[in-house]
Amino acid sequence: MQNQVNDLRSAIELLKGIPGQYIETDVEVDPIDELSGVYRRIGSGGTVKRPTRLGPAMTFNAIKGHPGARVHIGLLASRKRVGYLLGCDPKRLGFLLNEAVDRPVAPVEVGADKALCQEVVYRAEDEGFDIRTILPAPTNTPDDAGPYLTLGMCYAHDPETGVHDVTIHRMCLEGPDELSIYMVPGARHIGHFYEVAEARGEALPISISIGVDPAIEVSTCFEPPTTPLGYDELSIAGALREQPVELARCLTIDELCIANAEYVIEGEILPGTRIAEDRESGTGFAMPEFPGYTGPAVPEIPVIKVKAVTTRRNPIFQTCIGPSEEHTSMTGIPTEASILSMVERAMPGKLKNVYCASPGGGKYLAVLQFCKSQPSDEGRQRQAALLAFSAFSELKHVFIVDEDVDPFDLEDVLWAMNTRFQGDVDVVPIPGVRCHPLDPSNDPSMSPSIREHGIACKTIFDCTVPFSEKHRFVRARFLDVDPKHWVPEFDGE
Structure with a gap:
């Protein structure tokens, strides 16, 4: 599928053939404020002020003040859509x-x-x-x-x-x-x-x-x-x-x-x-x-x-x-690749996946799915988090979860935090580190550890179970069945 796409036009043509991934309008829109205001409600997502949602990519075919012009927005404003465009499981x-x-x-x-x-x-x-x-x-x-x-x-x-x-x-x-x-x-x-x-x-x-x-x-x-x-x-x-x-x-x-x-x-x-x-x-x-x-x-x-x-x-x-899910896709997925590469070189097979989640705009927040398979793995999950900070300097917060937690489901991540995390021992602050100047909290007015704007306290949230305690934290086991036998139209999402 990925070889069908080599420019913007072929990308749009691909999306036209996938239900729910593309829309267009011939109704005139003003590019000054109005166009973004429309798409905010249609599909921008990300850190945009609510109400917003993930939705289809969109082309506006009539632009006020620009006869004959067209504007496309939201091509990458969905991880699922990025998967279609690159021919890969999201x-x-x-x-x-x-x-x-x-x-x-x-x-x-x-x-x-x-x-x-x-x-x-x-x-x-x-x-x-x-x-x-x-x-x-x-x-x-x-x-x-x-x-x-x-x-x-x-x-x-x-x-x-x-x-x-x-x-x-x-x-x-x-x-x-x-x-x-x-x-x-x-x-x-x-x-x-x-x-x-x-x-x-x-x-x-x-x-x-x-x-x-x-x-x-x-x-x-x-x-x-x-x-x-x-x-x-x-x-x-x-x-x-x-x-x-x-x-x-x-x-x-x-x-x-x-x-x-x-x-x-x-x-x-x-x-x-x-x-x-x-x-x-x-x-x-x-x-x-x-x-x-x-x-x-x-x-x-x-x-x-x-x-x-x-x-x-x-x-x-x-x-x-600017704050849409499109930014998360463009910056977050390369950051995931960088973290996977660095950690894999240091401890092969331990990092199962990474998600640079939307609330961090693809830059500030990463969820690491780490596998402890033997007693000596205890503590290495935090080493992996330190390597993540080295792989991407603008990263601010790292959450570490076990292999039975879906890092792409933030409700599952927060469940792990609520049942496998204790604030007095599982928070690892790293103060006084250069981060990103666009975070308004990275400022001396927010913390005595910040000497100048752009410096932050990077933090690890270790939501993994200690290896010696894993027997007490087995998730409820359900029968794994294919619901399409009962609901043929079920698409798995």
Whole structure:
């Protein structure tokens, strides 16, 4: 199934054939606040303020102020849907990505004849050029600094070594030919490339591909140490599809872009130039981020000067709601793969599965399913949790459960916490560790252990049964039967 998909359009076609996974509407929608407001109720899920739910992916075919434009949202806003798109059991996605990291398939450059993303070209020197009219970028809320690109695959290279990388950043439309770009300090390789270029007094060429194969969107979210500097995450997408990602040469900058993307923005991050992220709106806010809060606008943020926008014919703009389940899928599944890889190398066969759950936005919370099969395994479950923190530095809380607990069912996890956990001995705090700046509780005002914003108390919640006590904690045994004999339409969910 996974080889049927190689771009956004084929992904949508696949979903059209699966009941409950896709809808579209011809009713006009305003991209300013309204589009996200609609999808919040249809299917965003995640850490979005309730009421929300998991639901189908959705395409809006009539966008106010953008005749002929279409906007797609929610492609990955369901783990089950990610499974369909990657041809994998949703509970085995972490294993699938882990295997892909170990057998990368490098991207290849193709000729202009295969650059579908350049069927239509808008150049900055053209009269009336304005990215705000070319791109039907939505705002999520009335507080947003402006329309944002939330699913732009940013591709750039180190000006000294030539190594490439692809990452996703929030980018706000700031004017006819300018975007602001927020790069978490010290956490993204393109941020490093920009620092190198700026130190040389040079602009950093960057392409931004929007509307791509979902395998690329998931692969893009790997981080060190799983994918160190110099590892091109597009190689993971190539492994997932068993064929290389095709790249095209940009028209106005010395960089590559994803050849079959719906939109590509070509530009340069300017050296020594900063603006206020909310320069156009003055709201003081940026946009809703994955923890569920609207982040503050950055007072001094780098600027991308846009040179051109290229598109496919009748392009589909892709977006997401910042705190939606889509973020959990994109960041959480690669994190699961990273944890599985690191723990398996240290203690083979002990970690049965990992779930980076939705309440943590795919970054802050992981549930580890650990198997104690002999007395010497006691205590190793906590070592596995420490390794999880090493595998993904932005992780904040780790819950450990036994092999008879489903890590993907948070009610089952909380059941384990209530029947197998004692707060005075099973909480392991690790104070004073760098985490993620978008967590508002990671602040000195919250704890004397926090010296500056972005530092946290990471915590292990050990909800496993001591090995010597396992005989007392056997779950009630039920007869395992197939209910389809009595209810033929039963689908197992």
